[in-house]
Amino acid sequence: MALLEVENIHSFYGHIQALRGVSLTVEEGEVVTLIGSNGAGKTTTLRSIHGVLPPKQGRVVFDGEEIQGTPAHDMISKGIAQSPEGRKIFSRMTVRENLEMGAYHRTDDIREDMDRVFDLFPRLKERIKQEAGTMSGGEQQMLAIGRALMSRPKLLLLDEPSMGLAPVLVERIFQIIQEINKQGTTILLVEQNANVALEIATRGYVLETGAVVNSAPAEKLRQDPKVREAYLGEI
Amino acid sequence: MTTGDATKTLSGALLEGLRHSSWQSRLAVAVVALMLALLLVQAVQDPGQFTSQLLIGLTNGAIIALIALGYTLVYGIIELINFAHGDNFMIGSFVGLTVLSGTLFGLGLFAPISGDSGTIIKVAGVLIALVVAMAACGLLNVGIERIAYKPLRNSPRLAVLITAIGMSFILQNVGLVWKGPAQVPFPDLISSANILPGDAIVFRWKDLFVLAVTIPLLVGLSYFIKNTKQGKAMRAVAQDKEAAAMVGINVNRTISVTFLLGGILAGASGVMYGLFNGITVFNVGFTQGLYAFTAAVLGGIGNLSGAVVGGLLIGIIGSMADQYVGVRWTSIVIFAVLVLVLVFRPTGLLGDRSATQGGGSGRA
Ligand SMILES: Nc1ncnc2c1ncn2[C@@H]1O[C@H](COP(=O)(O)OP(=O)(O)OP(=O)(O)O)[C@@H](O)[C@H]1O
Numbered sequence: 001m002a003l004l005e006v007e008n009i010h011s012f013y014g015h016i017q018a019l020r021g022v023s024l025t026v027e028e029g030e031v032v033t034l035i036g037s038n039g040a041g042k043t044t045t046l047r048s049i050h051g052v053l054p055p056k057q058g059r060v061v062f063d064g065e066e067i068q069g070t071p072a073h074d075m076i077s078k079g080i081a082q083s084p085e086g087r088k089i090f091s092r093m094t095v096r097e098n099l100e101m102g103a104y105h106r107t108d109d110i111r112e113d114m115d116r117v118f119d120l121f122p123r124l125k126e127r128i129k130q131e132a133g134t135m136s137g138g139e140q141q142m143l144a145i146g147r148a149l150m151s152r153p154k155l156l157l158l159d160e161p162s163m164g165l166a167p168v169l170v171e172r173i174f175q176i177i178q179e180i181n182k183q184g185t186t187i188l189l190v191e192q193n194a195n196v197a198l199e200i201a202t203r204g205y206v207l208e209t210g211a212v213v214n215s216a217p218a219e220k221l222r223q224d225p226k227v228r229e230a231y232l233g234e235i
Numbered sequence: 236m237t238t239g240d241a242t243k244t245l246s247g248a249l250l251e252g253l254r255h256s257s258w259q260s261r262l263a264v265a266v267v268a269l270m271l272a273l274l275l276v277q278a279v280q281d282p283g284q285f286t287s288q289l290l291i292g293l294t295n296g297a298i299i300a301l302i303a304l305g306y307t308l309v310y311g312i313i314e315l316i317n318f319a320h321g322d323n324f325m326i327g328s329f330v331g332l333t334v335l336s337g338t339l340f341g342l343g344l345f346a347p348i349s350g351d352s353g354t355i356i357k358v359a360g361v362l363i364a365l366v367v368a369m370a371a372c373g374l375l376n377v378g379i380e381r382i383a384y385k386p387l388r389n390s391p392r393l394a395v396l397i398t399a400i401g402m403s404f405i406l407q408n409v410g411l412v413w414k415g416p417a418q419v420p421f422p423d424l425i426s427s428a429n430i431l432p433g434d435a436i437v438f439r440w441k442d443l444f445v446l447a448v449t450i451p452l453l454v455g456l457s458y459f460i461k462n463t464k465q466g467k468a469m470r471a472v473a474q475d476k477e478a479a480a481m482v483g484i485n486v487n488r489t490i491s492v493t494f495l496l497g498g499i500l501a502g503a504s505g506v507m508y509g510l511f512n513g514i515t516v517f518n519v520g521f522t523q524g525l526y527a528f529t530a531a532v533l534g535g536i537g538n539l540s541g542a543v544v545g546g547l548l549i550g551i552i553g554s555m556a557d558q559y560v561g562v563r564w565t566s567i568v569i570f571a572v573l574v575l576v577l578v579f580r581p582t583g584l585l586g587d588r589s590a591t592q593g594g595g596s597g598r599a
């Protein structure tokens with residue numbers, strides 16, 4: 001059984017329909033990527049899975065349990081964490097406090113997890129007492145990912161983790177994502193940077209105007225001429 | 236929560252004003268300088284009276300600051316100016332009065348506590364009145380949020396604002412029905428005798444009482460918000476509700492806790508106001524609420540230290556104006572200062588990021 005099964009979800013912003021029957025599955029241990037142009041509904045898909053924007057129709061099954069009606073704040077204890085689009089760190093709190101908030105629902109010792117985050121992002125350790133909003137964009141991105149990891153999620157939703165990062169950092173962030181995956185976290189990755197995303201992903205889905213138009217193993221998508229033309233910047 | 240900070244910011248604002256040096260700002264600086272000079276003259280002429288006035292201002296300011304915190308806490312978390320907050324304070328004074336008169340829920344529980352009661356009875360009575368009023372106002376505030384504001388969480392802000400004004404009217408009318416339109420006397424339980432020897436400087440037991448209740452409340456609040464899990468959750472929700480939900484914080488519950496805290500402080504303030512001034516009235520929440528709201532704006536709404544600094548400043552400016560300008564002019568002086576500050580610092584004395592900064596621990 002897949003870790004996450006999204007079945008035919010429809011989501012709306014007011015009267016505007018953003019998702020028109022999206023279905024996808026993520027198996028345990030995979031890195032699955034969701035690609036598509038601006039406004040295709042990638043962020044909305046993650047928000048719908050996460051309960052921030054509950055779908056009006058359709059099912060979301062996680063770990064064998066239907067969760068489409070579950071409020072967002074209960075998702076973390078089910079095992080879903082997200083590093084959202086735009087980072088959404090708590091900018092007036094320190095780096096340490098942000099990481100603590102990531103483990104908000106936990107009552108056990110979190111030092112080990114904090115060390116793990118610092119191993120992945122040594123930069124954050126140097127800035128542990130800094131107010132998060134005063135950090136650079138890249139550092140804030142690291143913090144957003146680190147915060148999501150603090151809950152020890154089974155499934156990590158990543159929305160454009162490479163946004164606004166220098167090319168060297170993009171490479172590094174993707175290495176880290178692979179590392180996180182190897183350490184046992186399943187990942188659903190949304191990326192503009194489709195090229196790199198398809199390199200580290202097992203499988204990929206292509207989203208267009210709120211619907212899945214293509215899905216295949218990542219290797220296959222990379223060779224698909226239509227995908228190459230539309231998303232990999234090749235003519 | 237230092238006044239030093241406030242003075243620094245204030246003088247900084249004035250200097251900044253000078254540098255802009257339009258004729259308005261020069262005029263403003265001249266007015267402030269003149270006012271300060273006049274105060275200085277008074278201080279030199281009769282230092283005893285000046286100091287006494289300062290202390291009275293501090294006490295009044297403490298009562299205002301507690302209400303102001305309620306405005307600022309709520310604004311920090313849902314960006315709503317809770318117009319019903321002042322009336323919640325009024326209800327607090329009524330609840331306290333009812334407890335002291337021994338007739339809670341129409342039951343004659345015990346004989347009314349008055350100035351003639353024994354010391355232990357007085358102390359116990361005051362403490363019980365405080366605790367009951369704090370609990371009642373806290374729960375009332377939570378109830379108001381649930382019933383009136385929560386359903387409008389995603390409506391335009393104006394809708395919630397108008398609802399808040401409506402809640403204010405409702406509470407005032409509850410007060411009117413409860414205790415009538417006239418001022419109601421509070422039992423005189425705390426001595427107005429001077430603590431200090433001689434009568435050069437007056438600092439009464441009443442003043443001490445207010446500070447003795449306010450300071451622990453402020454320390455407690457500050458600790459709660461800085462260090463407890465729930466307090467951190469409040470700051471997180473104030474900064475980003477969606478992100479807060481994603482890390483597992485129940486946003487609705489956190490908002491309720493914020494209203495609870497604001498109500499608790501208003502309840503304490505209401506009882507102290509009654510005991511301090513010897514009276515309360517159904518519309519006392521309007522005037523005190525206005526001062527407190529002004530204090531919150533003056534300090535920088537959303538900023539907790541700002542609310543305290545603003546409250547103390549308004550208390551002190553008010554008592555100085557009472558003494559040296561004339562009671563009739565007090566409100567004018569207070570609002571003139573508010574306007575003056577907002578001209579130079581639209582975000583208030585300590586509010587550096589205004590709306591976006593949320594109800595953080597401020598710069599305490
Ligand atoms: N808060 C909102 N209110 C109304 N419409 C919205 C809102 N957020 C997104 N939409 C609309 O929903 C559609 C999908 O948006 P979404 O953010 O999911 O796109 P995306 O694939 O993540 O795009 P991008 O690559 O630019 O991040 C778009 O047409 C967008 O305009």
Ligand SMILES: [Mg+2]
Binds near residue numbers: 042043044085
């Ligand atoms: Mg997006």
